[in-house]
Amino acid sequence: MVYDLIIVGMGPVGATAANLAGLWGLNALALDKAEDIYENPRAMGLDHEVMRSFDNIGLADAIASHVMPYRASLYLGGNARLIKRIETAKPPYLLGWSPNYVFSQPPVERALRKRIDDFATVKVELGCEVLGIEQAHGLSKVQVRDRHGVEHTHSSHYVLACDGGTSPIRTRLQLPMDDLAFNEPWLVVDVMLKDGAGEQLPSTNVQYCEVERPCTFVVGPGRHRRWEFMINPGESPAEIARPESIQRLISRWLPADSYTIWRASSYRFHALILQRWRHEQTFFLGDAAHMTPPFLAQGMCQGIRDAMNLIWKIALVRRQLAQPALLDSYQRERAPHVRRTTEVAKTFGQTICERDVQRAAERDARLEQQLLARPDGIMTRQALIPGLDSGFIDTSPGAGELLPQPRVRNHSGATELLDRFTGQSLRLVLAADLVDPDLLEHVRGVCAQLPLRIVQLVEAAPSVSDSADDYQEQDGVMAAWMHQYDCKAVLARPDHYVYGTAVSSVQTLALVHRLLAALDS
Ligand SMILES: Cc1cc2nc3c(=O)[nH]c(=O)nc-3n(C[C@H](O)[C@H](O)[C@H](O)COP(=O)(O)OP(=O)(O)OC[C@H]3O[C@@H](n4cnc5c(N)ncnc54)[C@H](O)[C@@H]3O)c2cc1C
Structure with a gap:
């Protein structure tokens, strides 16, 4: 059988692409080398575009208990002075959903995968590693090793490489990425509050823009709370991720007996964008195509936008309702959008990560002025996400904006x-x-x-x-x-x-x- 498309990797981006493929009736094979989802949360924020996509798939009700509207974010500068406040928009919501949510990634990913079973045209194979791809006569031959160690070849018209930040497909092809010059080490700690604990914690998200150690606090759904700490020069990422170090860091807010550590990992936050998002019949999506520092909670959201952008185009081309040239608009639309969004995330990161005392004082003064200039002191996070400038759009007013959803x-x-x-x-x-x-x-x-x-x-x-x-x-x-x-x-x-x-x-x-x-x- 020749599939319309083979999806390599079933993280949140590949799993969303598989659902969308099912929605459009495409014959798809979705593969992941892992048997199960990644059990630790990475993304914690998603936006109204993603909720709209999940609802289109028929998933919004199933994930409702794992999702909660985002609270405001306060930025505190030197001496804990408020220097910036990001508020979420009030209803009625432009796209039908609250602009931002916090969510628990593992159960949402599990629901995404479960939903794929409802689409008869999508087949899933787990524990199945993609070893290589060959292109011949307009078809892709995808070599895999299944969970029993047996090697097979599957054929498809298109391949979606959703194989994550270390993308073996991208690496094998030696495709270069543009480096937008952001490279900062952070420790991310997720905790579960114990019964009755956490009353004294902030009720909003907080960015502590402190030169000694910038850090972030996020209010998650239920008892889930996250701290992110910048790792200082000379500190070892492994050492700072030990339970005693974490308890010392969190002791400023909570005693150690009031929470359990869900997970702690250190990361280097990067800003990288693939130069060519398509190689022959293979398209790159999600972290395989771009990495965004998490300060705007947009990494996964960008990948889900990739899937939304591409699947309907492949469906129209496969149904011969559009010429294959439509697919060229994928990179033309997505790459500049990702670049602009990543630049905004980077700017937020630079604001938070300032370590120089003099420059931090100047930042505080500048942001305080901006805060005073707006009587409500408010900006909304979603106002920072651009529309499309070019691609498969007309030149009339409003082209490239998102259609409201009343x-x-x-x-x-x-x-x-x-x-x-x-x-x-x-x-x-x-x-x-x-x-x-x-x-x-x-x-x-x-x-x-x-x-x-x-x-x-x-x-x-x-x-x-x-x-x-x-x-x-x-x-x-x-x-x-x-x-x-x-x-x-x-x-x-x-x-x-x-x-x-x-x-x-x-x-x-x-x-x-x-x-x-x-x-x-
Ligand atoms: C600390 C942190 C906080 C973040 N916060 C946010 C946030 O708040 N909001 C947000 O939107 N984003 C956030 N992100 C980013 C987000 O987590 C990622 O962008 C997202 O998880 C990437 O999804 P993906 O599906 O592209 O890749 P992945 O989730 O990495 O999935 C790739 C999949 O490919 C599979 N695979 C790899 N190679 C093969 C192969 N050869 N054969 C078969 N399968 C293969 C893997 O097993 C894996 O399942 C954050 C990231 C971090 C690290």
Whole structure:
């Protein structure tokens, strides 16, 4: 059998890609050399884009008990003075989900893997190590050693290398990465609070921007708390990760008998981006393609964006609804996005990691001024994540931004987030004052083969006698977005990026034809 794609590595990125492949009906084989998930948490924060992706897969309810909205983050400078405050946005939420969450990675990864079983077109093989890939006649031959030590070869049209930061596939191909010059040693400690313990701990996340030892405190779901400590020059990463050293570090907040250490690991936080994200039919995703310092909690989120960006494109190409050139937009869109996001994370890291007394004092003064300049003293983390600048998008206003996700009521009286009605499709959203049956008939005709859904917004609640495409918005986020971009129609891609916008029926039709031409070029 020739698979549409073989996914190498089932960390959070590969497992998400496997679910998305199932959602799109792709024949996929997902492999991991490990028999089980990695039991220790690494990522602790995820954002609304990831929650939206998980919900598209049908996972949001299953992981609800392992996920909690992020609290505010306080940055404390010298003498514990507040120098910066990052707040999360208040509802109604632009994308339908709280902008940031903390989560417990092992159970969420387990749920991701379990969900794959629901997709008949995706096969999973664990304990199966990929040894090499050969390309011939447009196909990939993937050599594997299974859990019994037997070697096989599987064939596919595409391979997704989701094999992590040390990516054996990338290493074998000797593909170079750009180094954005960040290289700092940190100790990460996860603890579980004992019954009734931790009352005295901060109720928000805190960045202690202290020159003696920068450190971070994160409030996790349930009893999970995390500390991250910068490792000072001359300290041994192994020595500082010993329980006695950890207890000494945490004693400033908690006595040792009030928690158990879940895990402690030392890391070097890097900022690296692959120069070429595709080698023949193999695409690189997640940590295999980029490493981001965790100060913005975006490493895994970036990888899940990779999967969201690529899978629908592969599906359209495999269904012959788009030319293979569509796949060239993967790196064109993702690489600059990752670079910009990583630069922001790096800037945050540099703010936190400042060790020079004079420069730290200047930083404190500058940030305090900025804090005073905003009466609420607030910035939101999500405002820092860019849209798409170029790639498979139009040039109209709003192109490359994320399609808002309002809560809507449909013709049968059900109220849900919009994606739950439309799924991961191309969507043409029309404002309540752009009603044109001829336009809709024409669009349906020219897009008959495409996975396109019409969303006609209406003022009054639709009833059973109305069209199944009629939706009444409940919270105004779509209307506000359309007002901001001065448009009456939005054409969105399955990964929720806006392809383009229009202000009239004529322009909408032209926009749809531009999309069709772009898919065919
Ligand atoms: C301390 C720390 C804190 C972090 N905090 C955050 C955060 O808050 N938010 C966030 O978004 N990100 C965070 N990150 C980053 C995040 O953890 C990673 O980006 C993410 O886990 C990478 O996922 P992945 O699927 O790309 O790779 P991995 O999780 O590394 O998975 C790779 C998989 O490939 C498999 N594999 C490798 N080679 C082969 C082979 N030859 N054959 C078969 N299988 C193979 C491995 O067994 C593994 O399962 C943090 C990272 C660290 C270290």
